[in-house]
Amino acid sequence: MITRTAESQNLMEPVYHSGKSLGLNKSLISRHAMTVLKVLGQKGYDSYLVGGCVRDMLLGLEPKDFDVATNASPEQVRHAFRNGRIIGRRFKIVHVRFGREVIEVTTYRGAPAKTHQDERTHRVGEGGRLLADNIYGSLDEDAMRRDLTVNALYYNPATDEVLDYHDGLADIKRGLLRVIGDPVERYREDPVRMLRVVRFASKLGFEIEPSASEAIDQHASLLTNVPAARLFDEVLKLFHSGSAITTFEKLRQYGLFEYLFPATDNILDKEEAGYPRTFLPLALTNTDRRIQQGKPVIPSFLYAVLLWEPLRQFKEAAMRQGLNEYDSIQQAADQAIVEEISTVAIPRRFTAQMREIWAMQYFFDQRRSRQVYRLLENRKFRAGYDFMLLRASVGQASQDTAEWWTRIQEVDEDERRKMLMSLSGSSKKRRRRKKKKSS
Numbered sequence: 001m002i003t004r005t006a007e008s009q010n011l012m013e014p015v016y017h018s019g020k021s022l023g024l025n026k027s028l029i030s031r032h033a034m035t036v037l038k039v040l041g042q043k044g045y046d047s048y049l050v051g052g053c054v055r056d057m058l059l060g061l062e063p064k065d066f067d068v069a070t071n072a073s074p075e076q077v078r079h080a081f082r083n084g085r086i087i088g089r090r091f092k093i094v095h096v097r098f099g100r101e102v103i104e105v106t107t108y109r110g111a112p113a114k115t116h117q118d119e120r121t122h123r124v125g126e127g128g129r130l131l132a133d134n135i136y137g138s139l140d141e142d143a144m145r146r147d148l149t150v151n152a153l154y155y156n157p158a159t160d161e162v163l164d165y166h167d168g169l170a171d172i173k174r175g176l177l178r179v180i181g182d183p184v185e186r187y188r189e190d191p192v193r194m195l196r197v198v199r200f201a202s203k204l205g206f207e208i209e210p211s212a213s214e215a216i217d218q219h220a221s222l223l224t225n226v227p228a229a230r231l232f233d234e235v236l237k238l239f240h241s242g243s244a245i246t247t248f249e250k251l252r253q254y255g256l257f258e259y260l261f262p263a264t265d266n267i268l269d270k271e272e273a274g275y276p277r278t279f280l281p282l283a284l285t286n287t288d289r290r291i292q293q294g295k296p297v298i299p300s301f302l303y304a305v306l307l308w309e310p311l312r313q314f315k316e317a318a319m320r321q322g323l324n325e326y327d328s329i330q331q332a333a334d335q336a337i338v339e340e341i342s343t344v345a346i347p348r349r350f351t352a353q354m355r356e357i358w359a360m361q362y363f364f365d366q367r368r369s370r371q372v373y374r375l376l377e378n379r380k381f382r383a384g385y386d387f388m389l390l391r392a393s394v395g396q397a398s399q400d401t402a403e404w405w406t407r408i409q410e411v412d413e414d415e416r417r418k419m420l421m422s423l424s425g426s427s428k429k430r431r432r433r434k435k436k437k438s439s
Contacts, residue, residue, distance in 0.1 A: 108142035151168070175207060239306075330355075360378070
């Protein structure tokens with residue numbers, strides 16, 4: 001069990017509220033989260049729901065994830081749950097898995113001692129970024145280590161008490177995102193906090209407190225200090241939260257997008273044939289619509305969308321050098337992926353799917369009869385088809401092509417054969433050469 005560290009000082013005292021008085025609906029709490037709280041209590045540990053789940057319940061929203069904070073160490077939590085697993089080295093947490101649902105359990109974070117020498121628990125890199133942060137402490141200290149006031153609310157369902165350390169309830173009412181402590185220092189500790197602030201502002205429709213907003217403007221380049229592997233999941237959170245288009249606009253407003261997708265950002269400022277490039281905004285709007293409708297979204301499609309504009313540019317350059325269109329697409333895909341993974345490390349299984357989606361665009365445009373069934377049976381056909389529809393919507397593919405591929409999925413087998421025979425006839429006419437005149 002964790003106790004208060006020697007460095008605890010200048011700590012805030014919480015204000016206690018009853019959940020009932022705040023209109024907090026307990027029925028929104030996952031039964032698995034309740035199980036975790038119950039088991040920890042039976043083992044003699046304190047535990048609370050914390051962070052986004054409490055914030056969302058206070059806003060009347062159904063939380064997607066549940067986080068638990070406790071005075072039990074990661075090892076003690078692991079021993080309490082056979083289905084628990086310690087993950088992370090920089091910041092140890094325990095994932096307690098119930099089928100597809102994961103409850104994230106963290107030990108109260110303590111205030112790091114200024115003279116702390118044990119690099120296994122606390123290590124700071126150049127620029128102030130925390131490389132290891134496994135000093136444990138009290139609930140009061142943990143509240144000081146949270147990033148935003150609206151995320152530093154703790155709820156105990158057993159007593160129906162909400163603990164508010166930083167006027168987080170008032171900020172929720174005001175619709176304000178306020179960083180706990182000095183924003184510059186907190187962003188230096190973990191630059192990903194800038195992305196979290198933008199994500200929550202977009203998702204909740206909250207304003208960003210001026211000093212926190214100004215610090216993002218001035219320190220966006222801190223993102224270059226974040227490991228590329230960590231940014232892959234952060235990008236998914238940014239664009240798969242249901243507010244992708246607003247998030248995209250804010251990322252560009254604050255100069256953050258260029259540190260995530262530098263090649264794409266560079267191209268977006270350049271008009272095409274005198275018009276703004278609208279493919280990416282349209283695709284992100286479509287992503288929001290799918291999420292709101294409860295339809296699936298996949299990482300490979302998102303990243304294929306985000307890197308499409310630089311791929312088109314690389315493809316055109318390759319064709320000017322004499323490569324045919326299909327080989328140009330393959331070469332451009334290599335270039336787009338290689339350049340991006342130094343910034344955001346996209347796992348190979350997703351880059352392989354991205355290549356499939358991009359390559360399918362060539363075959364969609366060609367409409368060769370021998371390729372049609374192969375495309376229709378491809379496990380990524382739907383993703384490639386949706387991608388092609390987006391291209392058609394902005395004039396990058398013909399509406400006739402889009403309508404043809406839509407129709408061939410809807411018709412019966414006899415009609416499908418007729419459509420394919422029509423294609424075969426057209427291709428034969430194109431290939432037929434004129435006979436030479438006899439001399």
